Structures are given as C-alpha cells and as structure tokens.
Amino acid sequence: MPSSAVPRTAALAALVASALAAGLLTGSAASAEPAGDAAAGVRIHDIQGATRISPLAGQPVADVPGIVTGVRGYGSSRGFWFQDSAPDADPATSEGVFVFTGPGSTPPVKTGDEVLVSGTVTEFVPGGTASGNQSLTQITRPTVTVVSAGNELPAPVTVSARSVPSAYAPPGDPAAGGSVNALPLKPKTYALDHYESLEGVNVRVDTSRIVGATDSFSALWVTVKPYENPTVRGGARYGSYASQNSGRLQIQSLIPTAEQPFPKANVGDVLTGRTEGPLDFSQYGGYTLVARTLGTVADRGLQAEKTRPQRRGELAVATYNVENLDPSDPQEKFDALGRAVVENLASPDILALEEIQDDSGSKNDGTVAADKTVKKFTDAIVAAGGPAYDWRSISPENNKDGGQPGGNIRQVFLFNPERVSFTDRAGGDATTATGVVRERGRAALTLSPGRIDPGNSAWESSRKPLAGEFTFRGRPVVVIANHFGSKGGDEALTSHRQPPNRSSEVQRVAQARSVNTFVKEVLKADRRADVLVVGDINDFEFSATTKELTAGGALYAAVKSLPRADRYSYVYQGNSQVLDQILTSPSIDDFSYDSVHINAEFTDQNSDHDPQVLRFRP
The missing domain is CATH 2.40.50 (OB fold (Dihydrolipoamide Acetyltransferase, E2P))
Known part of the structure; x- marks a missing residue:
C-alpha cells in the first residue's frame, strides 16, 4: 500500500470508530463518503487493518487481488468472500473480506476464481448500529474482473x-x-x-x-x-x-x-x-x-428426561413456559405438551404455565379470555392418561402485558383436585392487588387468585405475578407464578461494547424487588409460611435479578441445589443457561429439585424452555 494512504485515512478511521462506539451511525452500513481516487496496490490485509474498523472505511479501492472462497447467492446479503494468497506477517490483519453485490443479485464469480475487485470499503453493522453488534468490513458497489478460474483455494x-x-x-x-x-x-x-x-x-x-x-x-x-x-x-x-x-x-x-x-x-x-x-x-x-x-x-441418541413421581406425602410443584400457546396451534402441539406433563413431569400437583395466550391467539381483536386455550390443554393431558386438572388465572387488560401483540399472554395455575385444593378468595382482577393478612395464626392472601402489585411501573408492558393459595394435606402453600420481562434489547456477547449492555435487566431487578417485598409480607405474617416463587424469570441464577429476589434471605434459588453441570433450562447461541426458576421460602429447607430437559436441547421442540419441578413435604 502506498505510504500516503494511511495518513490520508487515519482521521477518517478514527471518526468512524468513535461514531460506531457512540452509536451515532443510524444506518446498517457504516461508511464515510469516498475521498479522492481509488487507492492502488491495496491488499485485503490493508483493508482489514489491525482493529475492528477498516483504516480505509469509506475509501474507494481498485484492483484488490484474491481467490474466491465462497459465494452466497441467497438472502438479502448476497455476495462472495475472497482471500489474498500472499498474506502479510501480521496475525492481527485478516486476509479475507466479503464483497457485497446487492440484494437480489447473482454474484458474478465462482469459488476458485482469481479476481480483481474494485469498490468502496464500508463497515456494515448487522442489525443496525442500535443493536450494539460489531461491524463487518466489506467492499460494496463492486466491479469484479475474473482473471482465471479453478484455482486452488488458500489453505484453511x-x-x-x-x-x-x-x-x-x-x-x-x-x-x-x-x-x-x-x-x-x-x-x-x-x-x-x-x-x-x-x-x-x-x-x-x-x-x-x-x-x-x-x-x-x-x-x-x-x-x-x-x-x-x-x-x-x-x-x-x-x-x-x-x-x-x-x-x-x-x-x-x-x-x-x-x-x-x-x-x-x-x-x-x-x-x-x-x-x-x-x-x-x-x-x-x-x-x-x-x-x-x-x-x-x-447422532448420540439424546433422550428427553423424565422426572420421578412425587410420593404420597410430597407436593410436586412445576413451572413450564409453553411458548405462546393458543387454540389455533396444531393439535399435535397440544398432544405433545399433554404427554410431557404426564410422562416427563409425572403429573405434578400444581403446574404454573407461562405464555398461555387468549382464545384468539395473535389475532388482535380485543379478546382476553383464555378458557378455550386452557381447556384444549387440559383435555390433552387427560387424553395422555393424566389427571383432570382444574385451573385458575386472571385475564390481563388487552395488550397491557407485553408479548405477541393481540396474544395477551398470562400465567395460569393448573392443579390436581384429587391431591390439592385451591383457596378461592374473590375479587382478583387485572388491576387490583392482592394483599396479605394473618388468619388463625397463618398468612393468607386477601385475593386468591390475585395479582401482586400490578400498578407498579416495574410491570409496565409485562406480565404481572399471579398469586394463589393452595392447601395440601391441611397445610397452606402460597405459589406465585411469574414471567419477568424478556432480555430483548440486550447486546450480544459479541457486542462491540465489552462488557455488553444488559439494559433489560433494569426492569427485571425492579420486578424482583416487587416480588421479594410481597414474599417478606407473607413471612412477616407467618415466618414459617411455605412460599414458592416460580416461573420464567428470564434471568440467570447468578444475575442481579436473582440476587434481588433472594435479598434478605426471603427466598432461595432452588436450581442452585443441582450440580453445576445440570443448571440450565434454555439454550441460546450454544450456551446452556438458567432462565426458568423455582425459589423457596426458608421453611422449605428439604426438597427435591429437577430441571427436566425435554425441549431446549432438541431441534424438534414443543417449547423452547425446559420445565422445572420441585417436590417437598409441607
């Protein structure tokens, strides 16, 4: 590369880098205006440079040589990769680069072609600069000359x-x-x-x-x-x-x-x-x-796990995110979910469901009731040989709880009336908060089912916790079903910001604080109360969210009782991680916990989450 090329573009590169870092570039393709004539004698490693941003960003280049190593003729990002067969000695400078030929184009090359490429060096940010993603250095608006065909590719x-x-x-x-x-x-x-x-x-x-x-x-x-x-x-x-x-x-x-x-x-x-x-x-x-x-x-023959049945004196409580379930889903999905409840979860006594949609599903028509959705699910459980579950829930206000627009997802309690009873206390609705009173020496909910703190701004455009009071063998048990705010908007692990921005965590921490405060109210009324906080917490067992949930010793994250290698309920980008949790009050100090791996690890899934089951003797 001519010695004049670096000084000419250094200020530009610094400008592009700082603009990317500050999120000032609003388009998906980050580039500056071409400056001057195309640089001659440029190689691919000159374009890539020794940082993430090309020192030639925004500059025209001419007759860059290389061998085509791959062609993408589908999707919106069509083009080809080519690589220099005469690399430099710097391990930091890449010898390959992508040439973007445009959406709908047919790249004019084949793998193995020796080419000369002219065009403009740009920095493309997949997902746009607001995503926080790193940028991809590429050549756009190319002119391509094929010098020869059928060449040996650079060694991988x-x-x-x-x-x-x-x-x-x-x-x-x-x-x-x-x-x-x-x-x-x-x-x-x-x-x-x-x-x-x-x-x-x-x-x-x-x-x-x-x-x-x-x-x-x-x-x-x-x-x-x-x-x-x-x-x-x-x-x-x-x-x-x-x-x-x-x-x-x-x-x-x-x-x-x-x-x-x-x-x-x-x-x-x-x-x-x-x-x-x-x-x-x-x-x-x-x-x-x-x-x-x-x-x-x-194929290594991975099989879906099956948890053991609860014993006579044990209460089995489970949580399961069933992924936007509504009556329009195929019967096969309902049947598979029903079999999972019976065969894999051993028909738990209480099952908290997340992502139950209303009876019209994603159709945004004002429907909020979910009776048909729940009936179709409970019928599938019976057909699979399971119990005839009864259920309780509270319908949300239309489009106020987040999730798929029109879907009105909510939490639902299923319970086996042959094993456990539900204590109904009327008055619960989408906007009225349940409270805690002391009754005959024990904590009791003022509304059951009832929502916890629904007016708190922490629950804006998010699912409100559903609290219910159950009785098992004469002992009251309070279960709080949750579906905290999603991680949408967080930057990826590969973000150009390190550590990445976890902006969604702010809302979940506030939600955890709200639930923790309520649990402490229950324990203030009865320090020996059996309380379970269950659901899709959408956060890790080591997160600030979980720390806020467990603050003051009010709760214990039961997933931590498992060996570390078994602590996960979700797989995201190759990372097995905890999102679904069951947390216990101090009185529940002897329990059996199982993260039942039936979905997250499989290409064929009935949901993207693995259910969790906890068994204990109240």
Missing part, C-alpha cells in the same frame, strides 16, 4: 481448542463508551480478537460437539473446546458473566438444500469430519462459519 486456518484463547474479550475503552472497535487486535490473547482477525478468512473446524441444536434458520452451534464448562448432556453451560464459552461457533451452510439438506442435530450430537468455509459475522450469533464443506452429524 483451523479453529481449535489450541488456537482460541480462553479470555473472551478485551475490556472496552471507557473513552469510547466501552467499545473495543478502535483497540488493536490481540488474537493470541482474546477469543473475539482471534475470530475478528479471521473475519472473511477460509477456516475449518474438525470433529466437534454440537452445543446448540439445529434451528429454524438452518444453523447449529459447535464448540471446539470439549472440556469448556460441559453440561451433563453435552452442552456448554453459561455459569457466569465471565464464562462466555469461547469455543462456541455458529455453523451455517453455503450448500443449496437441494444438494445437501442442512442436518438436524441435537445438543450432544457430534459434527464429524471437516467443516470448512469463510468466517462471517451474523446479526444472530456473531461469528459464523458459513460452510462450503459441511461435516456429518453423528
């Missing part, structure tokens, strides 16, 4: 346990809002820097364990580090904010499905042989090996 760089550092990411620069964009890459020190130094490069992984099942977008996750936080069933456990599992890598395919359908795989299966292709950066998952050659899935 093997991504392995040895090559990927244990440390995940450098701390962001406080002066740049926590961004790592302008920091020099240290590929031997940090995993994200290692992957960034290979952006656009032809890479390979060898036989690797699958830690994220095939999803509806034809993607799966592997780990190249088989000993990094393994779960009992073959996943990779996310056990703290510092345990990001650096060996995880998303796998997609460039191979047309007509030639090779994308394989269906579960957690614990193995992607055998060689998987090779360019390393991309995706809006959904970050660094992604887009396979030109795809390995073969070896």
Whole structure:
C-alpha cells in the first residue's frame, strides 16, 4: 500500500470508530463518503487493518487481488468472500473480506476464481448500529474482473481448542463508551480478537460437539473446546458473566438444500469430519462459519428426561413456559405438551404455565379470555392418561402485558383436585392487588387468585405475578407464578461494547424487588409460611435479578441445589443457561429439585424452555 494512504485515512478511521462506539451511525452500513481516487496496490490485509474498523472505511479501492472462497447467492446479503494468497506477517490483519453485490443479485464469480475487485470499503453493522453488534468490513458497489478460474483455494486456518484463547474479550475503552472497535487486535490473547482477525478468512473446524441444536434458520452451534464448562448432556453451560464459552461457533451452510439438506442435530450430537468455509459475522450469533464443506452429524441418541413421581406425602410443584400457546396451534402441539406433563413431569400437583395466550391467539381483536386455550390443554393431558386438572388465572387488560401483540399472554395455575385444593378468595382482577393478612395464626392472601402489585411501573408492558393459595394435606402453600420481562434489547456477547449492555435487566431487578417485598409480607405474617416463587424469570441464577429476589434471605434459588453441570433450562447461541426458576421460602429447607430437559436441547421442540419441578413435604 502506498505510504500516503494511511495518513490520508487515519482521521477518517478514527471518526468512524468513535461514531460506531457512540452509536451515532443510524444506518446498517457504516461508511464515510469516498475521498479522492481509488487507492492502488491495496491488499485485503490493508483493508482489514489491525482493529475492528477498516483504516480505509469509506475509501474507494481498485484492483484488490484474491481467490474466491465462497459465494452466497441467497438472502438479502448476497455476495462472495475472497482471500489474498500472499498474506502479510501480521496475525492481527485478516486476509479475507466479503464483497457485497446487492440484494437480489447473482454474484458474478465462482469459488476458485482469481479476481480483481474494485469498490468502496464500508463497515456494515448487522442489525443496525442500535443493536450494539460489531461491524463487518466489506467492499460494496463492486466491479469484479475474473482473471482465471479453478484455482486452488488458500489453505484453511483451523479453529481449535489450541488456537482460541480462553479470555473472551478485551475490556472496552471507557473513552469510547466501552467499545473495543478502535483497540488493536490481540488474537493470541482474546477469543473475539482471534475470530475478528479471521473475519472473511477460509477456516475449518474438525470433529466437534454440537452445543446448540439445529434451528429454524438452518444453523447449529459447535464448540471446539470439549472440556469448556460441559453440561451433563453435552452442552456448554453459561455459569457466569465471565464464562462466555469461547469455543462456541455458529455453523451455517453455503450448500443449496437441494444438494445437501442442512442436518438436524441435537445438543450432544457430534459434527464429524471437516467443516470448512469463510468466517462471517451474523446479526444472530456473531461469528459464523458459513460452510462450503459441511461435516456429518453423528447422532448420540439424546433422550428427553423424565422426572420421578412425587410420593404420597410430597407436593410436586412445576413451572413450564409453553411458548405462546393458543387454540389455533396444531393439535399435535397440544398432544405433545399433554404427554410431557404426564410422562416427563409425572403429573405434578400444581403446574404454573407461562405464555398461555387468549382464545384468539395473535389475532388482535380485543379478546382476553383464555378458557378455550386452557381447556384444549387440559383435555390433552387427560387424553395422555393424566389427571383432570382444574385451573385458575386472571385475564390481563388487552395488550397491557407485553408479548405477541393481540396474544395477551398470562400465567395460569393448573392443579390436581384429587391431591390439592385451591383457596378461592374473590375479587382478583387485572388491576387490583392482592394483599396479605394473618388468619388463625397463618398468612393468607386477601385475593386468591390475585395479582401482586400490578400498578407498579416495574410491570409496565409485562406480565404481572399471579398469586394463589393452595392447601395440601391441611397445610397452606402460597405459589406465585411469574414471567419477568424478556432480555430483548440486550447486546450480544459479541457486542462491540465489552462488557455488553444488559439494559433489560433494569426492569427485571425492579420486578424482583416487587416480588421479594410481597414474599417478606407473607413471612412477616407467618415466618414459617411455605412460599414458592416460580416461573420464567428470564434471568440467570447468578444475575442481579436473582440476587434481588433472594435479598434478605426471603427466598432461595432452588436450581442452585443441582450440580453445576445440570443448571440450565434454555439454550441460546450454544450456551446452556438458567432462565426458568423455582425459589423457596426458608421453611422449605428439604426438597427435591429437577430441571427436566425435554425441549431446549432438541431441534424438534414443543417449547423452547425446559420445565422445572420441585417436590417437598409441607
């Protein structure tokens, strides 16, 4: 590269980096206006540079040489990757880059073509700059000259346990809002820097364990580090904010499905042989090996778990997010959920359900009742050989509880009347708060079922907790069913800000504080009261949300009673993690807990959550 090129663009690169860090670029493609004539003699490593932002961002380049290593002729991001066959000596500068030919285009090259590419260097942020995602350096508005065809591809760089550092990411620069964009890459020190130094490069992984099942977008996750936080069933456990599992890598395919359908795989299966292709950066998952050659899935026979039945003197309480269930869902889904309650959950005495939608589902027509949804579900349980569950719930105000517009999701209590009774105290509705009184020496709810603190701003556009009073063998038990605010809006682990922004946590912490305060009111009325807080907490057992729930010793997160390798209820981007929880009051100090793994690890799911079951003797 001419010596004049770097000084000419240094100020521009700094401007682009700071703008990205500050979130000032509003489009998905971050670039500056082209300045001057196209730089001659530029190689791909000059374009990529030694930071995440190209030193040539916004600049025209001419006749950049390389070999095409992959072509994407589908989707909205069509184009091709090409790579320099004459790399420099700097491990921080990638030798590959993506050429964006435009939506609906047919890339004018084939794998193995030797090409010269002219165009404009841009920084594209998948999902837009507001997402916090890292940017992808690419060449846009290209002119491509094919010099020759059928060339040998550059040898792939093997991504392995040895090559990927244990440390995940450098701390962001406080002066740049926590961004790592302008920091020099240290590929031997940090995993994200290692992957960034290979952006656009032809890479390979060898036989690797699958830690994220095939999803509806034809993607799966592997780990190249088989000993990094393994779960009992073959996943990779996310056990703290510092345990990001650096060996995880998303796998997609460039191979047309007509030639090779994308394989269906579960957690614990193995992607055998060689998987090779360019390393991309995706809006959904970050660094992604887009396979030109795809390995073969070896089925390891993962089976859905079954919990043991409760004993005569034990009360079994479960929680299950059934993923936007409504009457229009296929009968097969209801049947499968019903069988799961009977066969996998052993027909618990009390079952708190999350994401029960109203009777018209996602149709935004003002319907809020969910009688048909619940009946279809309870009928499916009976058909599977289970008990005839009774149920209690409170319908929300229309479109006031978040979730899918028109769906009006809510929590519902199912209970087996042959084993447990419900204490009805009338008056509960969407906006009236239940309270606590002392009755005959015990804590009692003023409304049952009733909502907790529904007027608190913490519950705005979110599901309000549903409290119910039950009696088992003459002993009262208070159960509070929850569905806290989602993690939507949080930045990904691969964010350009490190640590990533967890903005959604603010609402969940406030929600946890509200529930914790209510539990303390129950315990003030009766310190020996049996209280269970259950549901989709949407947060980890080590999170600030859980710490707020358990503040002052009011509750204990029962999932912590499990071995660490079994603490998970959800799999997200190859990380097995806790979102669903059951928390116990101090009087419940002897219990059996089970995270029943029947969904999250499987490509065929009836829900994306695993149910939780707790058994104890009141």
